[in-house]
Amino acid sequence: MQPSTYTMRFGMLDIRDLHVNVGEKEVLHGINLHIDAGETHVLMGPNGSGKTTLLMTLMGFSGYKITKGEITLNGEDVTAMHADERAKRGIGMLFQRPPTISGLKLGKLLTAISHDKTVDLPALADSVHMGGFLERDINKGFSGGEIKRSEVLQLMIQNPGFVMLDEPESGVDLENISLIGKAIGDLLEKDKRMAKREKSGLVITHTGFILDYVDADKGHVMCDGMITCHGNPREILKDIKQRGYTECRECRRS
Numbered sequence: 001m002q003p004s005t006y007t008m009r010f011g012m013l014d015i016r017d018l019h020v021n022v023g024e025k026e027v028l029h030g031i032n033l034h035i036d037a038g039e040t041h042v043l044m045g046p047n048g049s050g051k052t053t054l055l056m057t058l059m060g061f062s063g064y065k066i067t068k069g070e071i072t073l074n075g076e077d078v079t080a081m082h083a084d085e086r087a088k089r090g091i092g093m094l095f096q097r098p099p100t101i102s103g104l105k106l107g108k109l110l111t112a113i114s115h116d117k118t119v120d121l122p123a124l125a126d127s128v129h130m131g132g133f134l135e136r137d138i139n140k141g142f143s144g145g146e147i148k149r150s151e152v153l154q155l156m157i158q159n160p161g162f163v164m165l166d167e168p169e170s171g172v173d174l175e176n177i178s179l180i181g182k183a184i185g186d187l188l189e190k191d192k193r194m195a196k197r198e199k200s201g202l203v204i205t206h207t208g209f210i211l212d213y214v215d216a217d218k219g220h221v222m223c224d225g226m227i228t229c230h231g232n233p234r235e236i237l238k239d240i241k242q243r244g245y246t247e248c249r250e251c252r253r254s
Helices: 051-059 081-088 106-112 120-126 144-158 176-189 231-245 246-253
Strands: 013-021 025-035 040-043 065-073 091-094 101-105 162-166 200-204 216-223 227-229
Touching: 013 051, 013 120, 025 051, 025 065, 025 200, 025 227, 040 051, 040 231, 051 065, 051 081, 051 091, 051 162, 065 231, 091 144, 101 106, 106 120, 106 144, 120 176, 144 176, 162 176, 216 231, 227 231, 231 246
Parallel strands: 040 200, 040 216, 091 162, 162 200
Antiparallel strands: 013 025, 013 065, 216 227
């Protein structure tokens, strides 16, 4: 018998039969999703369907109780791990509405979370037009675009293998989405051939604008706490624009 030539690649995520409660209510009902190394998946769905709950659960935040199912990253079961343990294993997240943190300078945070102490932090900050914000309290007085650029910069410093983005285009003007989109594309190694990429990602989007800057490999629709559709992300987005989410809900009922 020939030995297997398959090797686990960095950035691979598996979600199997995931059920999640928020408070006493079950919000996610049996989520199954596989994201291979090098792939970027897009998740769409109506407000309140459970998309952000899925990302918060994957990140390991308290308040999101897994009652059934399993999450594995690169073959390792991370289901019971806390957020800091998952971050150390390469999961990073851009939040839709990150908090303001008074008294903590952005530069101090970036230095603390950097894995590479040789990185030129001012130059990296300048690349997303955040060089003048390093001595400011995190998100205090920031515009929508500045907050998102700050979030992207934090991901660039953290350099995670699995990247989660919760509506990266929300509250951002066209100039900022172009800059943010390019930075996200670089973070996800979109300049490399698929076989050479190690980073993978899951992106929540309502508008689809991020697809103009970041190529996505697969798309999914979540309705009522379940993933109901899979396919080409641009085709899914086109159908949603034309018909809304009615057909996806009907699919779930059938």
